Amino acid sequence: MASRLSLALDTGLLRLPDEGRIAVFGGEVGDTLDALPRDRTDVIQTDFPRHQALLRAGWHALTAPAPSASGPHAAALVIVPRSKDAAHARIAAARALTDGPIIVDGQKTDGVEPLLRALRGRARVSDALSKAHGKLFVVEGGEFADWASRPLEVDGMVTRPGVFSADHVDPGSALLAAALPGALSGRVADLGAGWGWLARAILAVPKVTEVHLVEADAVALDCARESLADPRARFHWDDVTTFRPHTPFDAVVTNPPFHDGRKGAPDIGRAFIRAAAGMLQRHGTLWLVANRHLPYEATLAEAFAEVQDVGGDARYKLFRAARPRTARRG
Incomplete structure (x- = not known):
């Protein structure tokens, strides 16, 4: 299906600039990008696997x-994310890079329609092309500096629009932290x-x-x-499912995601469970929190010789798993 x-x-509803670079916010390999000139x-893209x-695939x-x-980019394409604040930040970042057209493409379930209404009050906006439960339109002009991404503070820590649980401490993480020995x-x-x-x-x-943050x-x-600022913290921009430490860990703690977009x-x-087993020493332990409805018990039993349900509440379950079956030698 064409994007x-x-x-x-x-159909001639849109014409890209013949020259100059085009910035894309949130793009990934697929039909939408294939319509653009790859060489400019x-x-x-801030997601590691997609990046x-x-x-x-040969993209910059x-x-x-x-x-x-x-010089300035000739145009920009903004793929609308789920977060309204993150969508606004992408529009502001796009306008900071180009005086040219900003093409906006998004799904209705990700809020493209309220974004379209907000933009119509601030800039010249074309008619929207509707297809496959989404819309595409073009924004000309407009000033969006007040939409730019700004840091938030939650419990004394920095977050930003669009990151998971940007405006509050995730209750599953809080429950897991309280259970850690x-x-x-x-x-x-x-x-x-x-x-x-x-x-x-x-x-x-x-x-x-040491604490190795893999994200x-x-x-x-x-x-x-x-x-x-703790010198014991180590930061890894990576895919958890393929990440391999140089030295296996004594413990792994995780509150794994269970959505891809809205699905x-x-x-x-x-x-995450299988990857954790492969990262641990033979004596290593996994501590995991999960929503009650998630079926992780069978995978835990496959990956670890010892699995304990260590509590939780009405929404979350907590597990301690030891003796990983695929442990690495330390």
Whole structure:
């Protein structure tokens, strides 16, 4: 199925500038990007797996907006994210890079329609092309400096719009932190560390010598870097499911994601469990929190010889798993 961008270009509803670079915010390998000139497109993608896929496919991928060496970008494409504040921040960043058109493409479920209404009050906006439960339109002019991404503060730590649980401490992480034993020690990994709140709780345990934060969202990891000045903290922008430490860990702590966009994806959590088993020493321990409805018990039993349900509440369950079946020698 042709993308909305391809259809707009093929039917003459949209014309790209003949020269100059095009900035894309949130793009990934697929039909939408394929409609753009690869040799003059800069894709800003902060998700590690998607960023790596772009590089493998030959795209010029960045983790943050950057001015073109040849001058302002000729145009920008904004893929609408789920967070309203993150969508506003992308529009502001796009306008900071170009005086030209900003093409906006998004799904109704991600809030493209309220974004369209907000933009119509601030700039010249074309008619929208509707297709496949989404819309594409073009923004000309407008000033969006007040929409720019600004740091937030939650429990004394830095977050930013669009990162997971940007405006509050995730209750699952809080429950897991309260259950962690004071006897936790040695080298510990926080898989899917987000903006670092759980890692800070681990660092409060005196016998912990290192905490390795592994996180796929570059923005969230940068927030953690800003908040955690502890020299024991190590930061890894990486995919948890493929990350391999040089030395196996004594413990792994995780509150794994279970959504891909708006779709439930419990396989992500299962992959986190398998990856954790492969990162641990033979004596290593996994501490995991999960929503009550997530079916992780079978995977835990496959990956660990010893699995304990250590409590939780009506919404979350907590597990301690030991004796990993695929442990690495320390």
